[in-house]
Amino acid sequence: MPRLKQARFILMLVSAVCLSACSDKSANEWQLSESNHSVRHEAGLVAHNNTMVLLGGRGERPIEVYDSEAHSWKQQLTPAQELHHFQAVSHDGLIYIIGALTGPWPEETAVSEVLTYNPDTQTLIASHKIPESRQRGAAGLVVYQDELYLLGGLTNGHMGGSVPWFDKYNPQTGHWQTLPDAPTARDHFQAVVVGHKLYAIAGRQTSHATGEGMSLTQAQLDVYDFNTHTWSTLPASSNLAVPRAGNMASAIGKHIMVLGGESSAQTLAHNEVSIFDTSTLSWQNAEPMQEGRHGSGVAIIDNKIYTVSGSGKAGGEPELTTMEYLNLNDFDLANTANSAISFGQAFTLDIVGPEVSETDSVNPFTQYLMRVTFSHPSGQTKVIEGYFAGDGNAANTSAKAGNIWRSKFTPQRTGEWEYSAALYEGEDVVFASEESLTAMSPIAQANGTFTVGKVRPNDGFFAQNGQLSVKNGYFFFPHTQRYWIKAGANSPENFLAYNEVDGTYRAAQQARDGEAKAPDFIHEFTAHVQDWKAGDPTWQQNKGKGIIGAINYMADMGMQSQYFLTMNINGDGADVWPYTSHEEFERFDVSKLAQWDVIFSHLQARGIMLHVVTQETENELLLDGGNTERLRQLYYRELIARFGYHNGLVWNLGEENGPAEWSPKGQNDEQRIAMAAYFAQNDPHNNPIFLHTLPSASDKDTILPPLYASAFDGMSFQVDNRETVFSEIMKWRRASVNNGVSNNDGWAITMDEIGMWHTGAKVDADDPTHDSLRRHALWGALMAGATGVEWYFGAHQPHNDLSSEDFRQRENLWKQTKIAADFFNEQALSSLKPLTDGQGLYHMQSDTVDIIYFLPMSSAELPLAAGLYDVTWLDPISGARMHSAEVEHSGEGMLKINVPSDFAQKDTVLVLERKTPA
Template sequence: MKAIGIKSIVSLILSLSLLSCASLETDTTEKGWAWENVEATGTPTARHEAALAEHDGKLYLLGGRRINAVDVFDPASQTWTQKSKTPLEIHHFQAVTVGDAIYIIGAMTGQWPKETPLDKILIYYPKTDRFEYGDTIPKARRRGGAGAVYKDGKIYLVGGITNGHMDGYVNWFDSYDIETGKWTILPDAPHKRDHFQAVVSNDKLFAFGGRRSEQRAGLSFEQTVIPGDVFNFQTNTWEETRPETAIPTKRAGNSAIAIGDYIVIGGGESSEQVAAHDEVEIYDSTTQEWKNWPDLLQGRHGTGFAIVDDYLYTISGCGQRGGEPELSSIERLKIPSGLATSKEVSSSIEPEASPVMMQPDDTPTSPKLWHTFELDFEGPETSETAPVNPFTDYRLLVEFSNGETSYLIRGFYAADGDAGNTSAKSGNIWRARFTPDTEGEWTYKASLKRGARIAINRDPSVGENIEIANPTGSFHVGPSDATGKDFRAPNRGRLKGDGKLFRFEKSGQYWLKGGPASPENMLGYVGFDDTYRLLKEAREGEASAEGEIHAFAPHRKDWKAGDPLWGWKTGEPRGHSLIGAINYIAEKGMNTIYFLTLNIKGDGNDVWPYESPHEFDRFDVSKLAQWNVVFDHMQAKGILLHVVTQETENERMLDGGDTEFFRKLYYSELISRFGHHPALIWNLGEENGPSSWMKVGQSHAQRKEMARFFDENDPYDHTVLLHSHAQHDDINWTFTPLLGFKPLDGMSLQIDEASDVYESTKEWHERSAESGHQWLITLDEIGPWYNGALPDDVDPDHDNLRRHVLWGHLLAGGAGVEWFFGGKYHSNDVSTEDWRTRDNLWTQTAIALNFFEDYLPYWKMGSCGSAMGRLDVYCLGIEGEIYAFYQPGRGSHMLTLPENETGYSVSWFNPKLGGELQTGSVTSLESGSNQFVGFPPDADTQDWVLLVKKK
């Protein structure tokens, strides 16, 4: 057996080589290059699923849903003329102009979703305004929604669908000889697709975009096709699919045309958004690069492109996915001069660069500090469902050492080694992931063993040895090249709980968290393999779980050039919307996301790591690999993984709540596959234990066993928290017996009333300190359950949350806040598709986090309420040095300050709007009691943070 080698996971992300964006400059006389509306005399019939064709300098709009007249537009006079109606309803076709005729080949007729393909070619003659039926299409090759092009006396037809929108999408390729009427079957295209258009340029046919329509399975828009297909007429073969041909914006129903060496793709529809797409992207067939052209003024699908007098036109179509609203508008774009050849293009136009999607590079790279790399070994050929279970009866252990420190890493079954891209369920690859914390020389020693339930046994001596090649080796770890907030940057790395706060293990730098705790079922995402909702229901006291699983369509636009995707080798790279959502939340300054890895029986019922939601000893390798792509990206964006391993409804599902075989196996797989990430929390369970509203739950002993397992088996010793119920008595009953228990690092606190946050945070800090084991306290859910953090359109200012929860928790010495979205309003805890629904809340959270980082040595500060002498003031300080006060309501401010020789400075900070420190009516204070702090800069603004510092 052979060791495949060491691969840096970061190369998976970085090797998505994409072009940087540049501003658009052309040699046109206009400064701004954009589409323009065309004002015309007359109006064409609004229609979609129609065709647009140029003939003799005029534009012909043909077909569409219903029986429509042919509308003709004369660009010279800017007038519309109506001609004959089509002899029957024709739609979903790409018109082909040949000589004096326009050919309609590969069209459909009839009503959605069970349309039928035409059995004959239909020909329209513009000069005489008449339709004629042409040759019969072979019965076995009839379809609609195909791409049609003309070249050298033949019309070529590629792709399409045989059974309306129900099913039957194909990758057929045929030619029709116009002179002889001969129909020839050609080699199938690499990918099946319908709802697209094909073009010819430089002796090649290009097929971009489209989808695999399957209404029978409820998949009308979802199965878009990203890879492009290229047929070489010189070699009469389809070229091998290249990552460079992947269309940047996935869509179907798009228009396509060739302009010189450029293939222009515009408009379309997709599951990613309701509005029709307005993006226009071009593929340079000489450089294999994608670039952006100006967006359409009106997104549209189901129409076409045509060129007259150096203008690119589009007309009609539909403004949203589906069939409404139908459009009648005309747009045109001036084509830059000299676009006939690639040489002229390069000298005359530099459009805005756009992604060239490339498959991740498998080339091994040298390991780097804090960057995870993978060590793979070939083992027995097996599968997720093999009789000898690869998840229970095999165990890979790898010891990594640098002479001073050693890590014993449990490996895992990885199918074919690339399951995230191939969706493979079988293979012979076993993998270990390791994140080095020190530069220099490292060695490894690996063993792969077999035995009944050996997977949860970490004794290296147990089991039947399976020989593997290169079981020992060495490697050099170089410096990190990550920057900014990336957790793999040199000054960051592993983040751990250290008393009351998080701190980077090596640099000692402290860190506060803030971000979303919803949707908690983030991993119930349509882009992951075998992910679906088990049960659509909304139980009393829970967020609604009705509807489909997450698509995060509003965040498709947030996906950036260079971002990772998965599913490359299935022909459909996925993940744009979820990766885009991660980008958005990071750009808002958030640095953590709370999510469940198992919600069977709970809210959502759509997240599990298993091959089947009914078997708990076999795991879905490809799904977990795809999860890890998202987790990698989160780490690169500086976002902590708050991994919540179960919820209250299923805490007794595995082993009756004990930490025995099934729970140990589950936790072991989580640690093996994801424990390598530098910034991660293991949360033992949401709302754990019995409560006033749920009498059955795990016991004190069971909670301790869970925490003990992570303490003993996580080689990186990540922070372990437990999420509480909301009521004080329930919290007290669950957590009091855990005080002083060292394997538990702290509380993931839920509070029902916002005004209780400050005192509750202080209470558990004090009680844990008195027990001899200081806890880290995070505020991860705010009630009441039906409200939580409401959307901006319901509560735009978030005054109560800002005053009592955000600043109350942080000024009580808390480690950070995550926002729960409640259960009764739109965009709730399990239904949220767009994090922009709380955009104002993210802004205010970032303002608070930045204030603490910029102005306070918060890690050295403690409670200082006595300085103010009032119970309704939140305060964090160091006696005689620095104080930060927040008064949620109005009132006077009198301070008692310790004696010093220099006195104190007074500044004010606006916690709602942020900005710089401001000066009020008093700028300095003396020592002693009853020091009046003066008035804030704006007496009409209720919210102010008062910062008092020793001069």
């Protein structure tokens, strides 16, 4: 890892790359040397202020600090009390010792106080008393967000008493809080924090009293999620392959290195080095240490990982006189060995650059550009632009400043990928031409490889199917060759105006004729807190449960899409934007956008498509007067860089786009075409590009034809008269095919906002059966070849398009929608062609099947091909199916079908599947 600009920039790679494939094997080996430290075992080693400090160990051992220039250890204070069996941590200028043992084997006692050591003043003090009922030793200790967490340990020395206890200690106040027990009791281990999770790995349940001093080693991994405050045990496939205790452990990027240890399986101390990938939950063996050891710690200094002291055999001897290190400049252990991401998952790459803030005079959103080129042996190349990520953890810290630039890429091919990353600095560099970038020298760069493995069986819908696309007028997944229709909610449009998202407020309160009135509150989704489940994401320890619970509810109802605005400045809600304020268009709110991505990731994990609507009719001209110039490009670039990696995402470039009677100033044809062209040229993930239409048929006649030759993949329809849904979709599907859209595949059309504007979809209490919506907007749209339906909540309804807090108010509608969506997703969609509309039925036909939707009627005459047909009837309200006797048709004239009496007085679906020719 080269030093750049006098070590101002440090490259930090955060995903899987190569270990065994690295060519210079000698550079990857541990370097062993003699050391002048005072020999000891069951000691603590910790990195502190860019040096190492060695503390404790059995017997009276001095505290020693490593002099990196002299390559020697210098003694400081010798504690009056023997201290051993602890994991030391450095925090806020002090080294903490909590959960230590003292005294001789095997009946040691737990140290009853929190001890802090200051190497500058060489003072060791007892700062606070540990509650008597929580005292133990041989425990794991970590720091997370300025508080210390103590896990596991022994209450009765080596005689026994291994506990699963978990406690939080505030070093400022001394407050001690008991937290939920871990799933497994363990001692003689070291705990590790990666991101927002604590990992308990290795260790044992020491019980010398029963003759099991070393044999009860623990292979399973327990994980505590600080966001959800819950424990889980990883599946057996994630178990440590060589269980041992007395090991050392350290986080390196998103990976955990476990070194050495002891066990009853062998006399010598273990020299194994195991790497755990927290994203794939998989292990890989690294180059072993030259000398096995246990009972020490590790420290990372100057990009080298060190260990020193300890014992070379199981038990207490020999105490080692050596230290060894692995040079991470030559071998980046943040990117381990054959540790593949699985198909459908994102590869994340971070570069650490200069410390900047959202509000600095040097604008981090225009003055820095991160660009990564990814290459696959097939010849496929993707260029991904990164974004300013603050401190890299802004969702939880609300950081406005930091030095992390991040890129996210979701590959659509398995196998090994190469990447080349660069961070550039310069005036308006994000707008620089390719020629200008070629002439610039990056301030940081990286090269490497990673492997994409097969999809994991338990991954969600979008991970299983890969990137969403459009083909033959339907949503389509190239990876699985699957056609798909969506179904979900078109409201509330200000879904992201959530009270626990940073920087969210209402800029103005307005109620225009023909629009919903924004409520006095920002969304809380309190009704859905009950739907949040243990293990679901939150941020800042407990925020997000309402909106995450709402997502859970909709997913449980079978919904697979959610419509939301990402910018409604000057619009109906005036409460959603990505910026630091509603008046600033060149600075983005880093923590807000990170929290949005927590929400988006959960939508994806629950199989819900992201319907990202970038503007509404009231602000079409807000950025660059409607052109795609500086402000609009900056906005779109940020959306693409941050969120484009999600597999199931559609860019919708404008709600009710274009001039209308009630909004006469809007974008023109050229501006619409330019927006679509920008996304087509700059989104490396090729997410589908849609436009939301105005409601009337005449508006569509004016605005849509000039877009035939544009980069739009589809249209998001608004229709004011629900009884014309079928005919309007039929008309534009055919017109787009006839005018050469997408090589004659035509536009994909979704039925997303049903009129009239004031009514939309009523709540169940006012319309329990939703007959007109089901018949005309739901089945009418899908029978016309629409690739999805969403429900708009109306402007003058309870729980309307801006105020809705409880999706349960329309539960009957979700149930009926799921029946229709499930039915069509069972069909060979691309081969179905709509035939007729009106006259009491809708009809679709392929070479092998006819689908007929009957409005309430007793019989109908149908034009069918000759053949013998299986007959199935479907109730679109209950989902019940009934099979009737086969019918045969000669192919001459029309075949009369009588609707069964059980279905005759209501709408019903008939499926005729041809078995053989007549």
